[in-house]
Amino acid sequence: MIWFFVISLLLEALSFVMPAFVRESRRLNVAVNLLNATALLLGLTFSLSGLLVYQYVEYQIELPAAGPVVIGFDGLSLFFLFTFQLLSFAASLYAIGYLRDYIERGFSVRAHLSFFTLLIVAMQLVAILHNALAFLIAWEAMAVAAYFSIVFDQDREDVRRGGFWYFVATHASALLLFVCFLTLHEKTGSWNFNDFASYTGYDTQTLAIVLLTGMIGFGIKAGFMPFHAWLPNAHSAAPTHVSALLSAINIKAGIYGMARLMMILPALSAAYGWGLLAVSLVSAVLGVWYALAQHDIKRLLAYHSVENIGIIGLGLSVAWLGRCYALPELVVLGFAGALLHTLNHAIFKGLLFFGAGNVYQRAHSGNVENMGGFARVLPLTSATFLVGAISICGLPPFNGFASEFLVYKSFFRTADLLHGYAPLAMLVSAVGLAFMGGLAVACFTKLYGIVFLGVNRSGIAPQPQSEPASSNIPLLGLAGLCALLGIFPQIGLRLASPALNELANSAQAPVGWASPLAQLQIVFALFLALVAICYGLKRWWQSKAGVRVHETWGCGYARITFRMQYTASSFAEELVNLGRPMLAVGMKWKPISTILPTAEAFHSHCHDRMENGWLAFHGVIGRVLALFRWIQSGNIRHYVLYMFAALFFYLLCALVWN
Amino acid sequence: MELISSDPFSWLAYALFFAGAPLLTGFVNKLKARFSGRFGPTVFQPYYELFRLARKETIYSVHAGFISRLAPVIVLCTAAFAALFLPLGKTAAITFPGDLILFAYLLALGRFFQILAALDTAGGFEGMGASREARFAVFAEPIFFFTIGSLAIVTRSYSFTSILVGGISWSDPSFVVFVSVGLLSLFFLMMSECSRMPVDDPNTHLELTMIHEAMILDASGVDLMLYQYTASLKFLLYCVLAALLLNPFGVFGPAIGLVVFAMTLGGMAAGLALVETLMARFRLVLVPQFLLFATAIGLLNVLIFIRL
Numbered sequence: 001m002i003w004f005f006v007i008s009l010l011l012e013a014l015s016f017v018m019p020a021f022v023r024e025s026r027r028l029n030v031a032v033n034l035l036n037a038t039a040l041l042l043g044l045t046f047s048l049s050g051l052l053v054y055q056y057v058e059y060q061i062e063l064p065a066a067g068p069v070v071i072g073f074d075g076l077s078l079f080f081l082f083t084f085q086l087l088s089f090a091a092s093l094y095a096i097g098y099l100r101d102y103i104e105r106g107f108s109v110r111a112h113l114s115f116f117t118l119l120i121v122a123m124q125l126v127a128i129l130h131n132a133l134a135f136l137i138a139w140e141a142m143a144v145a146a147y148f149s150i151v152f153d154q155d156r157e158d159v160r161r162g163g164f165w166y167f168v169a170t171h172a173s174a175l176l177l178f179v180c181f182l183t184l185h186e187k188t189g190s191w192n193f194n195d196f197a198s199y200t201g202y203d204t205q206t207l208a209i210v211l212l213t214g215m216i217g218f219g220i221k222a223g224f225m226p227f228h229a230w231l232p233n234a235h236s237a238a239p240t241h242v243s244a245l246l247s248a249i250n251i252k253a254g255i256y257g258m259a260r261l262m263m264i265l266p267a268l269s270a271a272y273g274w275g276l277l278a279v280s281l282v283s284a285v286l287g288v289w290y291a292l293a294q295h296d297i298k299r300l301l302a303y304h305s306v307e308n309i310g311i312i313g314l315g316l317s318v319a320w321l322g323r324c325y326a327l328p329e330l331v332v333l334g335f336a337g338a339l340l341h342t343l344n345h346a347i348f349k350g351l352l353f354f355g356a357g358n359v360y361q362r363a364h365s366g367n368v369e370n371m372g373g374f375a376r377v378l379p380l381t382s383a384t385f386l387v388g389a390i391s392i393c394g395l396p397p398f399n400g401f402a403s404e405f406l407v408y409k410s411f412f413r414t415a416d417l418l419h420g421y422a423p424l425a426m427l428v429s430a431v432g433l434a435f436m437g438g439l440a441v442a443c444f445t446k447l448y449g450i451v452f453l454g455v456n457r458s459g460i461a462p463q464p465q466s467e468p469a470s471s472n473i474p475l476l477g478l479a480g481l482c483a484l485l486g487i488f489p490q491i492g493l494r495l496a497s498p499a500l501n502e503l504a505n506s507a508q509a510p511v512g513w514a515s516p517l518a519q520l521q522i523v524f525a526l527f528l529a530l531v532a533i534c535y536g537l538k539r540w541w542q543s544k545a546g547v548r549v550h551e552t553w554g555c556g557y558a559r560i561t562f563r564m565q566y567t568a569s570s571f572a573e574e575l576v577n578l579g580r581p582m583l584a585v586g587m588k589w590k591p592i593s594t595i596l597p598t599a600e601a602f603h604s605h606c607h608d609r610m611e612n613g614w615l616a617f618h619g620v621i622g623r624v625l626a627l628f629r630w631i632q633s634g635n636i637r638h639y640v641l642y643m644f645a646a647l648f649f650y651l652l653c654a655l656v657w658n
Numbered sequence: 659m660e661l662i663s664s665d666p667f668s669w670l671a672y673a674l675f676f677a678g679a680p681l682l683t684g685f686v687n688k689l690k691a692r693f694s695g696r697f698g699p700t701v702f703q704p705y706y707e708l709f710r711l712a713r714k715e716t717i718y719s720v721h722a723g724f725i726s727r728l729a730p731v732i733v734l735c736t737a738a739f740a741a742l743f744l745p746l747g748k749t750a751a752i753t754f755p756g757d758l759i760l761f762a763y764l765l766a767l768g769r770f771f772q773i774l775a776a777l778d779t780a781g782g783f784e785g786m787g788a789s790r791e792a793r794f795a796v797f798a799e800p801i802f803f804f805t806i807g808s809l810a811i812v813t814r815s816y817s818f819t820s821i822l823v824g825g826i827s828w829s830d831p832s833f834v835v836f837v838s839v840g841l842l843s844l845f846f847l848m849m850s851e852c853s854r855m856p857v858d859d860p861n862t863h864l865e866l867t868m869i870h871e872a873m874i875l876d877a878s879g880v881d882l883m884l885y886q887y888t889a890s891l892k893f894l895l896y897c898v899l900a901a902l903l904l905n906p907f908g909v910f911g912p913a914i915g916l917v918v919f920a921m922t923l924g925g926m927a928a929g930l931a932l933v934e935t936l937m938a939r940f941r942l943v944l945v946p947q948f949l950l951f952a953t954a955i956g957l958l959n960v961l962i963f964i965r966l
Contacts, residue, residue, distance in 0.1 A: 547717075
């Protein structure tokens with residue numbers, strides 16, 4: 001089976017270089033993306049069969065400096081490989097139609113397609129390389145490829161800005177990871193994860209350094225608060241197929257790293273688990289609250305990624321506690337929630353971004369205040385977006401519910417098994433999860449209701465037109481997966497079970513611990529049957545009692561216009577105000593002073609306090625470094641002098657130390 | 659524990675439950691009328707109104723799509739299905755560990771569609787109602803999890819059946835306090851969730867103050883009937899939950915259990931009628947404070963919970 005994967009990588013290498021040979025953009029776009037999709041289909045066959053008929057395999061390649069590089073296909077790697085390939089497959093198909101629009105507007109997609117392919121390949125490599133040095137190279141390749149994929153539309157100022165946010169964040173993350181893995185290498189004398197795991201001589205101080213740098217480094221990538229500020233900026237700047245990849249799977253590389261660290265390092269103090277719990281809870285609640293305040297469809301979805309990363313983090317922290325207190329059941333439940341939510345979030349977030357991209361192309365703007373009535377214009381997008389919206393709110397019977405259910409269950413089990421203040425903390429976490437569920441419902445009823453329902457708010461009704469066929473397949477496929485993994489959640493659990501067995505380090509069947517999941521399918525089948533029967537009865541009765549279509553009743557007012565609808569801002573205003581100390585809402589308007597006022601304007605904008613904090617922090621660094629700006633004289637002779645000085649310095653050092 | 663109950667008596671109880679839902683609403687209306695010195699319509703009035711609506715034709719807005727047509731059914735089915743988790747017999751019709759989570763999320767699904775159906779009509783009033791519903795519903799789930807969730811943790815069981823049937827040890831005095839406080843927050847939750855005073859006024863129809871009535875302003879005929887029936891069903895749902903909670907004898911145990919059950923139901927209805935007679939609706943800005951207060955009561959529960 002491994003040949004499937006090798007061929008898949010070779011095909012991707014081919015599509016990486018293809019832009020150098022094919023001149024015609026339109027044909028190139030179709031060729032590269034179809035080739036990628038084919039390659040990923042082969043890769044999916046490999047990872048899926050690997051997960052279903054699981055057996056650990058590893059391959060070794062000799063590399064200079066890094067020593068033997070282990071390419072390992074264990075449960076965790078295969079699970080993430082599968083997730084990455086699934087979404088990359090969908091995004092490749094979606095890119096065909098999406099990029100065609102740009103090509104028609106005269107954009108050059110040549111370099112973009114290469115970097116997009118590189119991003120897909122690098123993400124797969126990150127999941128399977130079990131050698132720290134090779135891992136870091138793949139990690140950096142992923143970061144660079146993602147950066148260049150983001151700044152596709154580089155003439156726009158906000159795009160360059162968003163790309164720069166990503167660039168800074170990903171390098172901060174890489175820097176910390178270098179410290180983390182170099183410390184491990186220093187200690188164990190090896191680069192391979194297996195050796196890190198089998199080494200027993202860790203002292204608490206080393207572990208603390210490794211854990212803190214590793215967790216923060218991966219946490220920046222995953223987008224935990226307060227390191228999330230790059231996310232909304234980068235996601236809204238990137239073209240849709242790239243933002244879908246970023247939001248659905250690129251940030252999951254951070255989650256993979258965290259899970260991997262937890263797997264290879266011995267369990268340390270529970271305090272880290274409680275800390276992660278607190279950070280996750282804050283990320284989840286504030287993430288959705290900030291999302292509620294956004295007007296831009298992509299920024300809103302990006303903030304929702306912060307929320308979902310928080311939910312995954314909740315699962316991870318329960319698993320951490322389970323490891324510290326040697327309770328394998330909690331490890332399995334926590335990881336089951338986290339991994340299942342990773343897969344589920346990848347699916348519905350990809351779906352939502354693709355839907356948002358279709359809307360964006362019709363509206364030519366991401367501002368939801370100008371939207372409305374898109375259900376008539378884009379019926380398929382509307383229906384699948386609804387599925388995604390229900391899933392992301394964690395509502396039954398779609399897949400978001402299954403994973404949130406597992407997280408709840410892990411909370412309740414933790415409360416059972418641990419004593420002291422643990423039950424109280426778990427109750428507060430459960431209430432927090434419920435609270436953010438309520439906020440998510442508010443947020444997605446706002447988004448779906450304002451974008452797809454009602455009448456268009458820009459005054460010009462967009463004409464109904466068919467969605468591009470290349471977007472129909474990913475939309476329908478992902479919506480189908482949302483339903484499948486929602487109604488039969490044990491399928492997702494089955495895919496995660498090799499990883500769960502290894503993470504819990506036990507041979508017991510973990511599926512039994514998550515048993516209510518199997519009962520959910522019967523309950524959902526009954527529920528769906530009830531809905532279908534009731535709907536059929538209602539339609540039958542209505543056909544007898546009569547149905548008529550008429551203008552919306554305006555309570556006696558006859559001149560209703562589209563401007564009288566509720567807007568996204570007014571829908572969310574009160575809830576945003578409730579979060580006032582944390583959410584800074586800036587408003588700009590002139591009070592009406594005359595009796596017959598002319599046109600007046602009102603602007604409101606929600607600032608992210610943490611983003612402002614980072615900007616201030618970078619400002620300080622910038623001001624300090626500006627003191628040394630005279631070094632950069634721009635005169636080439638000075639630079640030659642610097643080089644000589646540096647060389648001289650190194651020679652001196654070599655002399656002294658020898 | 660089996661997933662689906664095979665006890666015919668519990669199914670009979672469910673039949674009574676679904677048939678009797680409008681009766682409790684009628685009872686509250688009757689009591690309210692009596693308290694304010696009027697004679698009031700018969701307690702069966704809600705049934706007459708449901709029948710009247712069912713006979714009428716349905717009018718949909720020109721802007722409305724499939725959401726408006728689907729939503730009444732989803733709203734009804736979620737509330738009805740959630741009711742199946744409550745142990746009306748010796749066990750609930752459907753029970754599995756974690757059903758209380760599904761209970762909360764099913765009701766949230768209904769709310770999701772209710773809000774969307776309101777936005778589907780493109781009307782300003784409906785949008786206003788939808789916004790308010792979304793805002794106040796945010797508090798509903800924390801209140802629910804603070805009360806029922808803490809009960810689940812204390813009794814170490816995660817289904818309504820195992821909590822409500824024999825999960826609570828009544829000999830422990832702190833449990834008694836616990837349940838009474840929980841009952842109070844359930845009562846507040848019921849006022850908010852069932853759109854009753856002082857959160858919402860089920861009687862005003864054309865004011866700028868309404869929530870639930872504003873959302874269904876454009877619904878008519880069978881759809882309106884389904885919405886109205888679901889409203890009374892949800893009211894009964896919360897009252898029954900409270901009555902099951904506050905019952906040391908068990909509903910299907912000795913006869914006194916059934917008496918206590920009926921008395922709690924009546925008590926909830928009478929309490930609501932009293933509140934609606936004596937109080938006016940809160941100004942909307944005050945409603946979040948009211949709900950935060952209910953959440954704070956839940957927190958009080960937690961303090962007791964540390965004691966246990």
